[in-house]
Structures are given as C-alpha cells and as structure tokens.
Amino acid sequence: MTPLILWFRRDLRLDDNPMLAAAVETGRPLIPVFIADKSVLHLGAAARWRLGEAVAGFAKRLRSVGAPLILRRGDALAQLMALRAETGAGGIWWSRLYDPDAIARDAEIKSAFKADGLEVQSFASHTLVEPWQVATKAGGFFKVYTPFWKALDARGVASPLPAPKRLTIMQALPGSENLDQWHLGAAMNRGALILARYAQIGEEAALTRLERFLNGPIDLYREGRDFPAKEAVSGLSENLTYGEISARRIWHSALAFEASQPGHAGAVHFRKELAWRDFAHHLMFHSKHILTENWRPEWHGFAWRGDSDEAETWRRAMTGEPLVDAGLRELYVTGTMHNRVRMVVASYLTKHLLTHWKIGLDWFADCLTDWDPASNAMGWQWVAGCGPDAAPYFRIFNPATQADKFDKTKAYRHKFIAELNRKPGPEALAFFEAVPRAWGLRPDQPYPQPMIDLRDGRARALNAYQTRELQEN
Structure with a gap:
C-alpha cells in the first residue's frame, strides 16, 4: 500500500484512462504528477501554449474528484527520483508514447527505478491499438494504409473505460510548482489571445465536441469533409493530441x-x-527516420531547395494564391488548418516551390495546436511524394482548381483573407492582430500578386522529378 506516482503526459483526462482506472483498483494512495521536461519545453510555440492550457484544464478536472495535480519542471528522471524520495512512493506508472525520444527517456527511467527495486508499469492510452499489435501476415509492419485499416478494423478496438468518481490521494502530498510561472505561452506573444478564442480546452469540452459532431455534422462527413467552409468535421484532433479524449x-x-x-x-x-x-x-514506431529524413531512400538525392525568401513569403501567407494563404492564415489564427487545405498548402511549398518538406514540417510544428509528431511527418511526406503510401510525384495540387472545386463560393477564402473583403470578418482581421509586428502586414494593404505562375511551377516540379528518375536509372 505504498503510494503510487501517476505520471501524466498526453493522457490528460479521467475518462478511458487505463492507467488511472488500474491505479484506482489497487486502492493505493495516489500522487498525480505532470512534469515539464524538455519534451514539453522544446515544443513549438502554439503547441506549448496549448499544452499549458490542457494541463490547467486537467488540474481542474482532477480537483473535481478530490485530487490535486503536482507540477514539477526539469529532467524527468531527476524529478521523479526526487518525488520518490519525498513521498516514499513504491512505484511509478505512466501511459506509453511512441516517438523515439519518449521511448528512450522512458526506457532510462524504467531501468533506474527497477534498479532501486521499485515497481514500474506503463499502459496503452494514446492510440486505438499499440503500434506492434497490428502486423502483416509475414509478421512485419504495414507500409500501405488500406491493408493496415482492414487489419485494424478486423482486429477490433478495446472498449473504453469509465471515469473514476473519486481518487484516493496521499495525505501529505509534496509541494507543487505554479503553472503560471512556467510561462508556456510566452513564445506566442500577442498570438496567445487570438488562439484562445478558438481552442476548445479540456475533457468536458472534448466530449461535448464529440456529441455535437455525432448529432449532426457526421451526416455530411464523407463528402463534406473536403469542403473547408462546411461544418462537416469534428475538430477533435486538438483534443486527441493532449489526450483530453481517447481515440477508443x-x-x-x-x-x-x-x-x-x-x-x-x-x-x-x-x-x-x-x-x-x-x-x-505505427510507421513512426517501426521506422523512426520518418520524422527526420525521406522515408523512401530513393529520394535522398533529390535536390530540395532549402529555406529562402519564397519560403518566408509562404510562411507569412502572402503567396498570392488565395487558398494557400487562407489555409496558412487559418493556421496562424486558430492553431489548426482544414485537412484538404493542408494538402494544398503542403503541395504548393514542396512542389510548386520545390522546397524541402522539413521547412513546412517545422513551421507546422511551431504553429499547430493539434501538432502530433507522427501525423505531421507522415502528412508532409505523403504530399511531397517521399513518404509511405505517398501521393505519386506527378500529383501536384493546383491551388486554383482546388479552390474552384472545394470553395466555389469563396466563403473559406473570404473568411481568412481581409484584403479580398470590403468588410472583413473577425478571423480575417485576427491574422493581423496575431502576426509579429516586424512583418509589417496590414489588412488594408493590396493583396499580393501570385509569386509563381502555377503552370510554370508544375512544369518545373515535373522536370525535377523526371531528372531524378533518369539519374536513378
């Protein structure tokens, strides 16, 4: 009956939290902890701000079942060892993550605690199934999505667990740091106030969001999810990222x-x-290089362009292509971007501008409140053509035709681009409130001319890809 440290990371909820449910079953006194280690402090600006909001929301949720959340900042192993010394805890539990850095960190902590004779347990929580639980008939990992989907659907997903109504907490809890003093939103500057208008934070908000989606928009989802002006998607990626709701x-x-x-x-x-x-x-766990280099080795010799003035113009959402700019402005204002538009925005950077996908990946990592290392990397490599199950190199999204097809009324573009409106709305104006003053952008300035002719950009990309193929052959 020694106390048990529960280390929360990306599982900031009570509902369907296997670690928490199992801990309650033991009857042991619990010590809920969140640690701001380098995995937190090195996040991009928007994700770090949003994680701080998630922690604050979860602390409030824990208090509703009689439990405070202990906050510590610093090296995770050092902080956990200190907590163990302060409390006499007999073990530490956490929910598993699958990126290489988290795996290495957790292995070190597990080894250190076990060497001291302490109990260590980890639990599945972040995905539908664990990355190794779905395998090909030969026992390997899937490299193509469709057979992966069929295997996962046939396997089934474990049922979710109910939220505990009350927690047994250690009576003399150790001290906690103050979340406000961590200044997790400092890098956002004035942009944090803008993002706060659109974020739906916490477990209760996530469950409400799911219920609202199932009571209406899901009827439009199959066809409507490609139309950015329609209310046809759930918006739950933000909450999934921080574990405010479970995928199960x-x-x-x-x-x-x-x-x-x-x-x-x-x-x-x-x-x-x-x-x-x-x-x-699944791919990140089995082929971790997807996060840092071309997943397909035959792309290693491709002459991607590095950072440039054109890439900076893209980052500032001033390309002169309204659908591209609308997407990048949506990103800056809301912290998210519609999925169809993400593909167009990524294709424009990697194909029309022939810029390395890592330039875009890093910008998304800094600006997304739903940033996820696996999804971000796979999405960029899929569009660029160098990733698993990738779009073929000759598939180059044309922003103009995509806009005509999926934003025919221009509602989405007008929502986010002030210069195209006589009376711009709040989202369009919010972009100019949020961007750095050093950019010198104003809503009354003329909208820029296209930075590149779309036909010329497409021809240049196809020529570069064909040259690559000739060199390989």
Whole structure:
C-alpha cells in the first residue's frame, strides 16, 4: 500500500484512462504528477501554449474528484527520483508514447527505478491499438494504409473505460510548482489571445465536441469533409493530441452511431481517419527516420531547395494564391488548418516551390495546436511524394482548381483573407492582430500578386522529378 506516482503526459483526462482506472483498483494512495521536461519545453510555440492550457484544464478536472495535480519542471528522471524520495512512493506508472525520444527517456527511467527495486508499469492510452499489435501476415509492419485499416478494423478496438468518481490521494502530498510561472505561452506573444478564442480546452469540452459532431455534422462527413467552409468535421484532433479524449472513446461512439444507422458512410469514414492517425504512429514506431529524413531512400538525392525568401513569403501567407494563404492564415489564427487545405498548402511549398518538406514540417510544428509528431511527418511526406503510401510525384495540387472545386463560393477564402473583403470578418482581421509586428502586414494593404505562375511551377516540379528518375536509372 505504498503510494503510487501517476505520471501524466498526453493522457490528460479521467475518462478511458487505463492507467488511472488500474491505479484506482489497487486502492493505493495516489500522487498525480505532470512534469515539464524538455519534451514539453522544446515544443513549438502554439503547441506549448496549448499544452499549458490542457494541463490547467486537467488540474481542474482532477480537483473535481478530490485530487490535486503536482507540477514539477526539469529532467524527468531527476524529478521523479526526487518525488520518490519525498513521498516514499513504491512505484511509478505512466501511459506509453511512441516517438523515439519518449521511448528512450522512458526506457532510462524504467531501468533506474527497477534498479532501486521499485515497481514500474506503463499502459496503452494514446492510440486505438499499440503500434506492434497490428502486423502483416509475414509478421512485419504495414507500409500501405488500406491493408493496415482492414487489419485494424478486423482486429477490433478495446472498449473504453469509465471515469473514476473519486481518487484516493496521499495525505501529505509534496509541494507543487505554479503553472503560471512556467510561462508556456510566452513564445506566442500577442498570438496567445487570438488562439484562445478558438481552442476548445479540456475533457468536458472534448466530449461535448464529440456529441455535437455525432448529432449532426457526421451526416455530411464523407463528402463534406473536403469542403473547408462546411461544418462537416469534428475538430477533435486538438483534443486527441493532449489526450483530453481517447481515440477508443471516439471509435466506439462512432461504432454505436453506425449500429443505429447501419452502413452510415460518414461514420465509417470517420473511423478511417482515426485509423489513419494510428497508421502514422505505427510507421513512426517501426521506422523512426520518418520524422527526420525521406522515408523512401530513393529520394535522398533529390535536390530540395532549402529555406529562402519564397519560403518566408509562404510562411507569412502572402503567396498570392488565395487558398494557400487562407489555409496558412487559418493556421496562424486558430492553431489548426482544414485537412484538404493542408494538402494544398503542403503541395504548393514542396512542389510548386520545390522546397524541402522539413521547412513546412517545422513551421507546422511551431504553429499547430493539434501538432502530433507522427501525423505531421507522415502528412508532409505523403504530399511531397517521399513518404509511405505517398501521393505519386506527378500529383501536384493546383491551388486554383482546388479552390474552384472545394470553395466555389469563396466563403473559406473570404473568411481568412481581409484584403479580398470590403468588410472583413473577425478571423480575417485576427491574422493581423496575431502576426509579429516586424512583418509589417496590414489588412488594408493590396493583396499580393501570385509569386509563381502555377503552370510554370508544375512544369518545373515535373522536370525535377523526371531528372531524378533518369539519374536513378
């Protein structure tokens, strides 16, 4: 009955939290902890701000079941060892993460605690299934999404667990740091106030978001999810990132919806998107180089362009291509970007501008509140053509035709681009409130001319790809 340290990371919820449910079953006194180690402090500006908000929301949620959240900052191993010395805890539990840095950190901590004769346990929590639980018939990992989806769907997903109503907490808890003094949103400057208007923070908000989606937008999801002006998506990626809701809870809620309306196309496609997220983690676990280099080795010799004035113009959402700029402005204002537009924005940078996908990946990592290392890397490499299950190199999204097809009324572009409106709305104006003053951008300035002719950019990209193929042959 020694106390048990529960180290929360990306599982900031009570509902369907296997670690927490198992800990409550033991009857042992619990010590809930969150540590701001380098995995937190090195996050991009928007993700670090949003994580701070998630921690604050989770602390409030824990208090509702009688438990404070102990906050510590610094090296995770050192902080956990200090907590163990302060409390006499007999063990430490956490929920698993699958990126290489987290795996290495957790292995070191596990080894150190076990060497001291202490109990260490980790739990599945962040994905539908664990990356090694779905395998090909030969026992390897999947490199193509469709067979992965079929295998996962056939395997099934464990049922979610209910939230505990009360926690048994160690009576003399150790001291806690003050979250406000961590200044996790400092790098956002004035942009934090803008993001706060659009973020839906915490477990209760996430569950409400899911319920709202199932009560309406899911009917439009299969077709409507490609139209950025339509209310056809769930918006839950933000909450999934911080574990404010579990993928299993979402999956089984969609399954229950399907049971009430058999064969509902929206619900099936919604589950496929959840499986796509798992596929990204599956690939990251089995081929960690996806985060840092071309997944396909035949692309290693391709002459990507590095950072440049053109890339900076892209970052500032001033390319002169309205759909591209609208997406990048949505990113800066809301911390997210519609998925269809993400593909167009990424294609424009990597193909029309022939710029290395890592330039875009790093910008998204700094600006996304739903940033996820696996999904971000797989998405960029998929569009660039160098990743697993990638779009073929000759698939080059044309921003103009994509806009005509998926934003025919221009509602999305007008929502985020002030210069195209006589009376711009709040989202369009918020971009100029959020950007650094040093950029010198104003809503009353003329909208820029296109920085590159789309036909010329496409021809240049195709020529570069064909040259690469000739060199390989």
